[in-house]
Amino acid sequence: MSVEIDNLPGYHIRRLQQIAVAVFMEETHGFGITPVQYAALQAVGREPRIDQRTLARTIGFDTSTIGSVIDRLESRGLMQRNAHPEDRRVRLLTITPDGQQLLDEVEPSVMRAQERMLQPLAPEQRPVFMDMLHTLVRGNNALSRAPSLIAEERGQRPAR
Template identity: 40%
Template sequence: MTGPESDRPDLAAMAARLARSLVAAERPVLAAHDVSMWGYVVLGALADEPMRTQAALARAIGADKTRIIGTLDELQERALIEREPDPDDRRVRLLRLTPAGRHLYAAVRADIRAGEERLLAGLAEADRRTFLRVLRRLDPADG
């Protein structure tokens, strides 16, 4: 490749800088709602659908199943999630959001999206739509 594109940083370098910036922007939002990043990730995964096991949840969010136990304990203590025995197999714990968990997730997500809107406001509308479409297309989770 020659021309101006050959002088650009690697995609991983640009994506990593953007990701770090976005995570840094989310930290105060999460703190204001008294939820950890992992807590928010768990709430988001359970907002889409209840999970049949903690191991399935861990796989869905890309976490070690032993690492999320403390997060699940905290969310349950705050009545944000429920872990109930499966009536068909009492060794299995069904995980789902409570109404309070759903409300908290929606509030955090709205505040995060407001910050994203401020960031994206610097783009022309066509560029913004293209950027979001390309991110979705390249997202391995959507593949």
């Protein structure tokens, strides 16, 4: 028995991720920011002085490579690392005024990318699809190599 790849959810999820990155990069090309860098800036903007490990869990990114993401943001003057006052090994993160300005300026492009990704769905299908995505991510979070702190654990409700 041979399974058709077109019938496998994993295949379509991988393809959708490729499409999402391509659309994001197309819409934000003038800002020189990747989806992971954007997520990191957004998370630090929402929670200033978050530590690197918590940031990685918040955005579902590998803790061993989040440092290189922060390095790139820091080298561009968009984010700062500061030593924790009680534990010098812990680095607390803040976004700089330039980082906040970039977030403010890139937001319309990011939102256009999100709209473009959902555009093939009828307007009434979009919230249903988003609910299904949230369910799949929450339900499978522990299976990830980089499990995230889901919104409920952070004391937030997913945006609708």
